[in-house]
Amino acid sequence: MSITVNAAGRLDRLPVCRFHWKILGLIAGGAFLDAFDIYLANGAVAAMVKEGFTDLHHGAMFVSATFVGMMIGAFAAGHIGDRLGRRYSYQLNLGIFGIASIVACFAPNIEWLIVLRFIMGVGLGAELVVAAGTLAEFVPPETRGKWVSMLAIIINSGLFAALAAGYWIIPHLGWRYMFAVAGVGALVVWFLRHRMPESPRWLESTGKLDEAEATLAAIEREVEARVGALPPVRRVVDLNVGSVSLGALFAPGMRGRTFVAALTAIAVNIGLYGFIAWLPTFFVSEGLSIVKSLGFVMLMSIGSPVGGLVGYLAADRIGRAKGIVLAALVSIALGWIYVTLRDPVQIVVVGFLLVTTIYAITTLGLFGYIPELFPTEVRLRGTGVAGTCGRAASIGTPYLALLLYQRVGVSGVIAMVSIVFALLCVAIAVLRVETSRHALEDIAPAPLDANEGLERATERA
Numbered sequence: 001m002s003i004t005v006n007a008a009g010r011l012d013r014l015p016v017c018r019f020h021w022k023i024l025g026l027i028a029g030g031a032f033l034d035a036f037d038i039y040l041a042n043g044a045v046a047a048m049v050k051e052g053f054t055d056l057h058h059g060a061m062f063v064s065a066t067f068v069g070m071m072i073g074a075f076a077a078g079h080i081g082d083r084l085g086r087r088y089s090y091q092l093n094l095g096i097f098g099i100a101s102i103v104a105c106f107a108p109n110i111e112w113l114i115v116l117r118f119i120m121g122v123g124l125g126a127e128l129v130v131a132a133g134t135l136a137e138f139v140p141p142e143t144r145g146k147w148v149s150m151l152a153i154i155i156n157s158g159l160f161a162a163l164a165a166g167y168w169i170i171p172h173l174g175w176r177y178m179f180a181v182a183g184v185g186a187l188v189v190w191f192l193r194h195r196m197p198e199s200p201r202w203l204e205s206t207g208k209l210d211e212a213e214a215t216l217a218a219i220e221r222e223v224e225a226r227v228g229a230l231p232p233v234r235r236v237v238d239l240n241v242g243s244v245s246l247g248a249l250f251a252p253g254m255r256g257r258t259f260v261a262a263l264t265a266i267a268v269n270i271g272l273y274g275f276i277a278w279l280p281t282f283f284v285s286e287g288l289s290i291v292k293s294l295g296f297v298m299l300m301s302i303g304s305p306v307g308g309l310v311g312y313l314a315a316d317r318i319g320r321a322k323g324i325v326l327a328a329l330v331s332i333a334l335g336w337i338y339v340t341l342r343d344p345v346q347i348v349v350v351g352f353l354l355v356t357t358i359y360a361i362t363t364l365g366l367f368g369y370i371p372e373l374f375p376t377e378v379r380l381r382g383t384g385v386a387g388t389c390g391r392a393a394s395i396g397t398p399y400l401a402l403l404l405y406q407r408v409g410v411s412g413v414i415a416m417v418s419i420v421f422a423l424l425c426v427a428i429a430v431l432r433v434e435t436s437r438h439a440l441e442d443i444a445p446a447p448l449d450a451n452e453g454l455e456r457a458t459e460r461a
Helices: 007-012 018-050 056-083 086-104 112-134 141-158 158-172 176-195 199-204 210-225 246-250 255-274 275-287 290-301 302-312 321-336 344-373 376-407 410-431
Strands: none
Touching: 007 199, 007 210, 018 056, 018 086, 018 112, 018 141, 018 158, 018 176, 018 210, 056 086, 056 112, 056 376, 086 112, 086 176, 112 141, 112 344, 112 376, 141 158, 141 302, 141 344, 176 255, 199 210, 199 376, 246 255, 246 376, 255 275, 255 290, 255 321, 255 344, 255 376, 255 410, 290 302, 290 344, 302 321, 321 344, 321 376, 321 410, 344 376
């Protein structure tokens, strides 16, 4: 006789307590270091060029190796996370990233450092895929948007941490110590994460029912010790569907979600790497000094954590889908206002608002909407496929942005971003899936063909 662990019903009724904050801290710790390492690249390359360790050509290869590795890592993490477990995947990718970062401190030449950077990229790309999807499976549906938004705010703060650390470490200790900080930090989080449980939702979905029951019982005891008697279970959901192929992402009922998830990731990366990353170049090309250009960018970049805060306030009130569409429409409007401005104060203010809205899309889309579109059994693979498409866009977008800027000016870049954002708005409107305040299992599509392995029996008590 088969049993139903009911991981979904039992987790969703748990009151928010220290357990949930612990899960957020352990997931966010690795994701923060991931972002920190991504952003340290620019400062490290500048220092390496200055001391003659590399030239600009190899420095560009170093940066490109990061994104190629992240693209591969995003896809691999999704497969590993759905096949072997969330915990296995995030421990593996953090270990890869941490060890490669420490070895990079001793790289004898730029060629070896490029190889190590590619390996680091594999771990970096994997971490962001696993982070949001895993957190979503633990937190209650009523406030899930706020939890993933807090994760985004922490991740976005990696930019400021990298700038602040590099400001002191690189001049006083050298660029190699930046990799040491990231690597040691990653290994510390790796050891701390041994205390984090596997996702009971995933355990049940793959038929590991005894382990799912034991893990859930331990979580319930921990929460009960903090808050007292637990609320009654309001529903029963059977997640045990067994093995599911990658092709399930492209089956009827799922292919639209996969397309929208991929387009969301592409739009985010085009916004970040097609516009925001080029701001210093745009300003210098328009006649500003490098110092003033960087000052402008620093002021405007405050919009990154503010965008996360906007996502936090909007995620469970407006909703993820509506919030993304609204932020995208505002971004398009601000973008076309931005290209008409000449006054420095107006440029900074409108630029700040534009960066804020783009990071709001990042928060609501990358960390909230995408993982929620997929059922448990393919959640990380769906997120990984979307992340792979996004990383591919991040590789090609800078070249397209440069071409458009050279031929048309900033308006050409804004047009590129606007077209992609407009397509995203249309795709979300056609899909008509809102995830806010809904249990993950209620968001999942209707049962598909049995050969795809996506049937689920759901009984409400």
